[in-house]
Amino acid sequence: MSTASFFSKGLLDSGIGEVINPDTYFQTNLPPRTLPEDEKKVKEFVNKHNKAGRRIVLITSGGTTVPLENNTVRFLDNFSAGTRGATSAEYPFNSFLQFSLQPYSRHYTHSTNCFLDFIELKNDGHIEVISQYVPKMKSILEKYQKVKQEGALLLISFVTVADYLFLLRSVTQIMKDLNEHAMYYLAAAVSDFFIPSQKMVQHKIQSADGGLTLTMDQVPKFLKPLVTNWAPKGFIVSFKLETDPFLLVDKSRQALTKYGHQIVIGNLLTTRKQEVTFITKDSEPKMQLTEEEINNNIEIESKIVPELVKRHDEWIKNAQKENS
Amino acid sequence: MSTASFFSKGLLDSGIGEVINPDTYFQTNLPPRTLPEDEKKVKEFVNKHNKAGRRIVLITSGGTTVPLENNTVRFLDNFSAGTRGATSAEYPFNSFLQFSLQPYSRHYTHSTNCFLDFIELKNDGHIEVISQYVPKMKSILEKYQKVKQEGALLLISFVTVADYLFLLRSVTQIMKDLNEHAMYYLAAAVSDFFIPSQKMVQHKIQSADGGLTLTMDQVPKFLKPLVTNWAPKGFIVSFKLETDPFLLVDKSRQALTKYGHQIVIGNLLTTRKQEVTFITKDSEPKMQLTEEEINNNIEIESKIVPELVKRHDEWIKNAQKENS
Numbered sequence: 001m002s003t004a005s006f007f008s009k010g011l012l013d014s015g016i017g018e019v020i021n022p023d024t025y026f027q028t029n030l031p032p033r034t035l036p037e038d039e040k041k042v043k044e045f046v047n048k049h050n051k052a053g054r055r056i057v058l059i060t061s062g063g064t065t066v067p068l069e070n071n072t073v074r075f076l077d078n079f080s081a082g083t084r085g086a087t088s089a090e091y092p093f094n095s096f097l098q099f100s101l102q103p104y105s106r107h108y109t110h111s112t113n114c115f116l117d118f119i120e121l122k123n124d125g126h127i128e129v130i131s132q133y134v135p136k137m138k139s140i141l142e143k144y145q146k147v148k149q150e151g152a153l154l155l156i157s158f159v160t161v162a163d164y165l166f167l168l169r170s171v172t173q174i175m176k177d178l179n180e181h182a183m184y185y186l187a188a189a190v191s192d193f194f195i196p197s198q199k200m201v202q203h204k205i206q207s208a209d210g211g212l213t214l215t216m217d218q219v220p221k222f223l224k225p226l227v228t229n230w231a232p233k234g235f236i237v238s239f240k241l242e243t244d245p246f247l248l249v250d251k252s253r254q255a256l257t258k259y260g261h262q263i264v265i266g267n268l269l270t271t272r273k274q275e276v277t278f279i280t281k282d283s284e285p286k287m288q289l290t291e292e293e294i295n296n297n298i299e300i301e302s303k304i305v306p307e308l309v310k311r312h313d314e315w316i317k318n319a320q321k322e323n324s
Numbered sequence: 325m326s327t328a329s330f331f332s333k334g335l336l337d338s339g340i341g342e343v344i345n346p347d348t349y350f351q352t353n354l355p356p357r358t359l360p361e362d363e364k365k366v367k368e369f370v371n372k373h374n375k376a377g378r379r380i381v382l383i384t385s386g387g388t389t390v391p392l393e394n395n396t397v398r399f400l401d402n403f404s405a406g407t408r409g410a411t412s413a414e415y416p417f418n419s420f421l422q423f424s425l426q427p428y429s430r431h432y433t434h435s436t437n438c439f440l441d442f443i444e445l446k447n448d449g450h451i452e453v454i455s456q457y458v459p460k461m462k463s464i465l466e467k468y469q470k471v472k473q474e475g476a477l478l479l480i481s482f483v484t485v486a487d488y489l490f491l492l493r494s495v496t497q498i499m500k501d502l503n504e505h506a507m508y509y510l511a512a513a514v515s516d517f518f519i520p521s522q523k524m525v526q527h528k529i530q531s532a533d534g535g536l537t538l539t540m541d542q543v544p545k546f547l548k549p550l551v552t553n554w555a556p557k558g559f560i561v562s563f564k565l566e567t568d569p570f571l572l573v574d575k576s577r578q579a580l581t582k583y584g585h586q587i588v589i590g591n592l593l594t595t596r597k598q599e600v601t602f603i604t605k606d607s608e609p610k611m612q613l614t615e616e617e618i619n620n621n622i623e624i625e626s627k628i629v630p631e632l633v634k635r636h637d638e639w640i641k642n643a644q645k646e647n648s
Contacts, residue, residue, distance in 0.1 A: 077401045116465060217535050
């Protein structure tokens with residue numbers, strides 16, 4: 001009964017899969033409508049913190065979607081709740097710009113952890129957090145309010161891979177003048193394949209007639225222009241998620257060599273919350289949580305972030321030596 | 325520069341798209357691991373409310389995903405935040421089983437509406453909801469606590485289309501004995517296409533070599549066995565989402581005729597929060613919010629639900645007449 005379904009990639013022999021370059025991508029796809037507004041916010045944010053002598057980290061997180069229709073009902077997505085980026089943003093970077101999932105509130109937005117279970121209506125008409133939940137919520141609230149008061153966090157949202165790429169280009173170019181003081185923490189799970197909008201159908205694909213064949217182009221690799229042109233002096237950290245442990249280090253090192261940036265953090269789908277590998281030009285140390293740390297709900301981002309801040313310090317010192 | 329990307333469906337001539345029947349689907353795909361647990365919970369829930377003489381509504385909402393790899397990094401998804409189902413569950417159905425997004429807390433989980441902005445730390449160490457937000461939160465909290473105390477809501481979650489279909493079959497078969505007293509409110513956006521697991525690649529698809537061609541089978545239409553065998557006496561409401569206004573009523577009526585159930589609620593992607601069409605055997609009235617209602621944040625579900633409850637009342641009366 002089963003049909004001739006198959007699954008393949010890289011059918012180069014049939015003319016599919018020619019890789020377009022980033023310039024062509026930007027010429028043939030539409031920017032998000034909110035881009036000018038977002039650029040304005042980012043400029044203000046960058047100017048303010050730059051004047052105050054604070055470093056700025058761009059954190060990207062979450063998955064990007066690939067619409068299959070212009071009036072989009074169906075889309076391709078990447079596994080990503082954006083947890084890596086949102087969690088990392090809660091550890092002491094200096095000040096940061098963030099794409100996607102909101103830090104802080106992530107603690108209370110999962111359906112198994114509904115904040116309505118944590119509050120109660122009092123006789124005097126107030127609504128209070130139930131006392132047993134106060135300590136944890138207090139610590140999150142204090143951090144959140146501090147960041148808010150200092151204006152240290154700017155959230156910019158995206159949905160599609162095109163939204164993401166246009167934003168990424170704009171933001172990194174705005175941050176370019178920060179030179180070595182900027183860090184780029186690229187944890188977003190960017191789609192590798194897409195359907196160019198001029199080849200997309202207008203309306204919802206109907207299902208009445210049988211199966212579906214989709215042929216997608218490859219999304220250009222944007223790390224190349226980012227490292228080379230958009231933010232050439234920045235400290236750039238990318239992430240590589242794999243499912244096959246035998247591929248992880250090789251694929252991560254290939255990316256580092258190809259793009260020439262500073263660090264690739266390799267992680268496996270199944271163990272990403274307990275273990276990562278830092279791939280740099282001359283080393284590849286693993287960072288792991290101990291059994292005890294896991295039991296105490298220590299998050300691996302609490303180790304990743306300070307390590308990166310330290311390496312970024314060295315990056316700045318070296319750049320200043322070279323400049324002097 | 326652009327490649328030979330194309331987009332087509334229903335390539336029946338190449339042997340793609342043969343439609344398998346539901347039985348074959350269940351024989352060749354794996355149930356979710358949590359199915360036995362979920363079935364147990366559903367049985368307890370149904371027994372309890374049935375004994376108490378309460379009606380039960382099964383609400384399904386949200387999108388289902390279609391994994392592209394066995395170790396899933398990429399998947400196909402449907403546009404759906406599950407808002408229709410979650411919102412509907414807050415209006416007075418009797419007692420209900422719900423698949424997917426949580427009602428009540430939905431009011432505070434959007435990133436533009438972070439509940440951390442609504443609470444404050446007091447000098448005495450309590451955390452309180454800021455007074456201006458109390459009235460709205462009080463009304464939500466009271467409804468939520470009432471439903472919780474009465475055990476009137478059972479939430480069951482799913483991710484993939486296979487999870488959803490196995491759950492749907494189990495739950496409707498458990499509810500079968502409720503006969504005309506059960507309502508099925510099927511608002512989930514179920515994927516129309518999938519890759520059978522035996523044809524799926526094991527690991528993350530690599531992107532180095534160019535584009536991607538995906539060929540997917542059609543997901544069998546499960547409304548047919550649901551209406552005919554799983555819940556033949558139930559009051560069954562399905563949803564039809566389209567983007568093309570000229571197709572909406574025709575497609576909805578086709579579905580009603582094909583499956584033989586009671587109501588198809590047709591809605592358009594762009595206007596779904598303000599307007600729906602009730603397609604029944606002999607009528608197709610529109611239900612719309614007025615300008616004033618929209619300005620007062622009235623939700624269209626506050627009208628859909630009472631209308632369905634009324635029609636379900638009539639359904640029960642008619643069934644009882646026929647039985648007597």
